[in-house]
Amino acid sequence: MAGAGLGLTTLDVAPARADALLLVDADSGKVISERNTTHPWYPASVTKLMTTYVTLKAVRDHRINLDSLLTNLDSLLTVSPNAVAQNPFKMGFNVGTGVTVDNALKMLLVHSPNDIAVVLAEGVSGSIEKFAEEMNTEAHRLGMIQTHYVNPNGLPADEQVTSARDLSILARALILEFPEYDYYWHIASIRLGKRIYRNTNRLIDAYVGTDGMKTGFTCASGFNLVATATRGGKRLIAIVLGAKSSTSRAVKAAQLFERGFAADPLGSATPSPGTVDSLVSIAATPPDLREDVCEHNRRHRPTKDGDEGGEAGTASAEGTNNVGERHMLPRSSRRGAGVLTSGLAAGIQPVEVYTGPTRHDIASGAPAAATPASKKRTHAVAAKPPTGHHGRQQAQNSAAQRRAPHTRGQRFRPPPSA
Numbered sequence: 001m002a003g004a005g006l007g008l009t010t011l012d013v014a015p016a017r018a019d020a021l022l023l024v025d026a027d028s029g030k031v032i033s034e035r036n037t038t039h040p041w042y043p044a045s046v047t048k049l050m051t052t053y054v055t056l057k058a059v060r061d062h063r064i065n066l067d068s069l070l071t072n073l074d075s076l077l078t079v080s081p082n083a084v085a086q087n088p089f090k091m092g093f094n095v096g097t098g099v100t101v102d103n104a105l106k107m108l109l110v111h112s113p114n115d116i117a118v119v120l121a122e123g124v125s126g127s128i129e130k131f132a133e134e135m136n137t138e139a140h141r142l143g144m145i146q147t148h149y150v151n152p153n154g155l156p157a158d159e160q161v162t163s164a165r166d167l168s169i170l171a172r173a174l175i176l177e178f179p180e181y182d183y184y185w186h187i188a189s190i191r192l193g194k195r196i197y198r199n200t201n202r203l204i205d206a207y208v209g210t211d212g213m214k215t216g217f218t219c220a221s222g223f224n225l226v227a228t229a230t231r232g233g234k235r236l237i238a239i240v241l242g243a244k245s246s247t248s249r250a251v252k253a254a255q256l257f258e259r260g261f262a263a264d265p266l267g268s269a270t271p272s273p274g275t276v277d278s279l280v281s282i283a284a285t286p287p288d289l290r291e292d293v294c295e296h297n298r299r300h301r302p303t304k305d306g307d308e309g310g311e312a313g314t315a316s317a318e319g320t321n322n323v324g325e326r327h328m329l330p331r332s333s334r335r336g337a338g339v340l341t342s343g344l345a346a347g348i349q350p351v352e353v354y355t356g357p358t359r360h361d362i363a364s365g366a367p368a369a370a371t372p373a374s375k376k377r378t379h380a381v382a383a384k385p386p387t388g389h390h391g392r393q394q395a396q397n398s399a400a401q402r403r404a405p406h407t408r409g410q411r412f413r414p415p416p417s418a
Contacts, residue, residue, distance in 0.1 A: 019222070019242035022164040022276075023256040026175050026228065026235040029168075029275040032260045036164070038279050040146055040286045041241045043162040044216030045112045046224050047154030049170055050135050050147075051120055052105060056178050057138065058124045059101065066102040067358040076357060077104060077123035083115040086153065090115035091192075093355060103353045109214060110190045111197040117153035128152060139166070142173050146281050156218050161286050164239040167226050168276045171213055171237045175228070185212030185228075188345035190353045197350075202250040203227050205345040207257065211235075215246070219294035220286075225249040229257045236260040242289055254339045 020036035031037075058064050076098030084095050091113040093099070099107075099119060107116045121131035128151055135149040144166035150157045175182065188205065189198045203210040209229040216224035222242035229236055238256040243249035273279070 019240060019252070020164040021241075021252060021256060022168055022237075022239040023260050024168045024172070024237045024239075024276055025260075026172055026237050029172060029277065031273040031276055031279065032236070033256060034164070034273060034279070036241075037239075037276075038146065038163050038165050038282045039284055040161045040163055040282070041224075042156070042218060042221035042286050043147075043154050043160060043167070044218045044221040044224050045114075045154040046162075046167060046214050046216035046226050047149065047152065047160065048108055048112060048117055048216075049167070049174065049214050049226060050139065050149060051117050051131075051152040052109065052184070053170065053174055053178075054131065054134050054138055055101065055105065055120050055124055056174075056181055060178075064101055064124060066105075067100050076100060077119050079115065079119055080122055082122070082128070083118040086114040086118055086155070089113060097355050098357070099355050100358055102358070103355070105184050106187060106190055106351060106353050107192075107197075109184050110187050110199045112200050112215065114153040114155060117151075121152040139170075142169055143277060144169050154216055154218070156220060163281070164241055165276050165279045165281070167239050167241075168237050171226050171228065171239075172276075174213070175235070175237075182211070185214065187351050188348045189350040191350035192353050199345075200246075201225065201227065202246060203229070203253060206250060206340045206342055207254045208341070208344065209257075209261075210344075215249075217246070219290040220288045222289040222293045223249045225253050227253045227257075229261075231261050234261065242287065244293055251340065258339050 018036060020039055020041055021034065022031070022037045023033040024031055055064075059066060077100070079093045079095055079097040079099070081095050083090075084093075089112065091107055091111070093115065099116075101120070101123070104116050104120050104123075107113055108120065118128060121128050125131035125134055131152055132149050135152070136147075139147045139149065144162070146161065146163040147166045147170075148159055148161055150160050154160065174185075186204075187199060189196055191197075198205075200215040201210070201213070203225075207229060209231045210227060211230055212228040213226045222244065223240075223246050224242070225238070225240045227238045227240075229238070236257055238253040238260075240249045240252045240256075243252060
């Protein structure tokens with residue numbers, strides 16, 4: 001029985017026959033809307049939220065820092081043969097390539113490469129197995145009683161399961177415990193050399209107020225999304241599991257947000273289901289959506305398990321139509337989705353990432369407005385660099401650039417207001 005040993009107390013039931021949907025208030029944990037919330041599900045790449053959580057906790061505990069290992073300030077996380085062997089979707093760095101934790105996290109949360117998840121796991125814990133133990137320890141401590149991990153990237157494994165309930169608990173933990181790193185899941189795109197990688201989360205460019213977090217896909221899980229959005233000081237978390245396409249999950253999440261941001265989201269006569277912690281867990285077999293998602297839907301899907309490249313993809317940094325390119329949703333997918341638009345992130349320059357040691361000649365933090373016209377896009381979510389030592393260093397780098405405009409590297413201006 002799936003979920004054995006995870007503290008489930010209810011009887012085994014049939015797998016969910018529809019997607020799982022959950023809308024939660026980020027501050028209080030109050031459930032606004034839910035369906036199949038406590039059915040076990042294969043997480044796919046939303047697993048990388050826990051990879052991020054464990055990594056940031058290691059930073060907080062001074063086991064590592066964002067720029068290099070504290071035990072050796074000249075060392076970097078290293079791409080191992082094990083990382084290179086990950087398939088199918090990855091950055092593709094050679095064995096021995098060094099990368100800072102800061103750059104690895106940016107790549108992980110924007111482009112979702114499976115090799116970088118392993119680089120972080122091995123850098124933090126020494127091996128995938130030890131890192132998975134840490135992931136499970138943190139999941140248990142947070143109260144994610146339906147979750148079990150065996151790898152840091154979400155590639156298919158029968159034992160790797162979660163639920164919408166548990167993912168909302170994890171998203172809240174990231175928001176509430178690491179507010180200084182909220183920047184990482186805001187980033188609209190990254191630039192590596194001449195390539196631009198757009199965030200796989202379409203809502204960042206299509207729904208006003210979106211400010212995170214992570215997508216996921218395997219044939220068995222369907223298209224998953226953990227998303228956050230803020231309006232009027234109110235922050236919501238939407239979970240969509242098992243959508244049939246990346247567009248469908250974006251539409252479903254946007255519709256959840258619209259309900260949550262309404263003046264009376266529950267309706268005057270509708271009692272609240274309580275908080276996510278009070279939802280009753282269901283012991284069941286996670287649904288396998290392979291036939292519906294991959295066998296009967298070959299036209300608009302990634303070609304392999306874990307391949308999220310078809311959702312956002314890459315573009316050359318050369319030319320004029322890459323930064324700010326508008327990605328319109330297919331007309332057939334827009335029915336009932338008038339809340340979605342396009343081009344909200346067009347005024348936000350990509351955040352530069354790179355391999356090797358920390359560079360002090362570029363501002364690796366917040367993207368900036370590229371043109372005066374971008375200032376008109378007041379709904380775009382501009383990333384802000386983390387606070388603390390790393391944030392101060394980035395600010396110092398930016399100040400140095402302003403004093404010396406001839407310095408090598410891109411010069412950033414303050415981003416437009418969100």
